[in-house]
Amino acid sequence: MEAMVENLNLIVEKGSELQSWSDRLVKAGLVWQSAAVLARELEYLNKLAAHRGFLVARFEAFDSAKHLSDLQWPKFDKAEWVERVGNSG
Numbered sequence: 001m002e003a004m005v006e007n008l009n010l011i012v013e014k015g016s017e018l019q020s021w022s023d024r025l026v027k028a029g030l031v032w033q034s035a036a037v038l039a040r041e042l043e044y045l046n047k048l049a050a051h052r053g054f055l056v057a058r059f060e061a062f063d064s065a066k067h068l069s070d071l072q073w074p075k076f077d078k079a080e081w082v083e084r085v086g087n088s089g
Contacts, residue, residue: 008048008055056082 018041025034048055 052082 018037022034022037022041025031025037
């Protein structure tokens with residue numbers, strides 16, 4: 001679960017990196033390449049938004065499967081993640 005949370009956070013956080021890459025391409029006169037980068041960013045965000053319900057259900061299933069209380073389970077705030085994904089699109 002920890003790897004899944006980390007991967008999802010990276011996708012959401014990459015938006016600013018993709019935007020700065022796009023800006024550099026525009027400054028270099030490479031408008032079509034910039035459009036391709038922005039299209040890929042939009043694709044990632046749309047996939048997250050489309051699968052948000054599925055991902056939340058998986059996180060809830062992981063939480064309900066935590067039967068051993070003496071293990072260090074990764075911390076995950078489902079509400080915060082859903083809000084971040086909703087605000088990034």
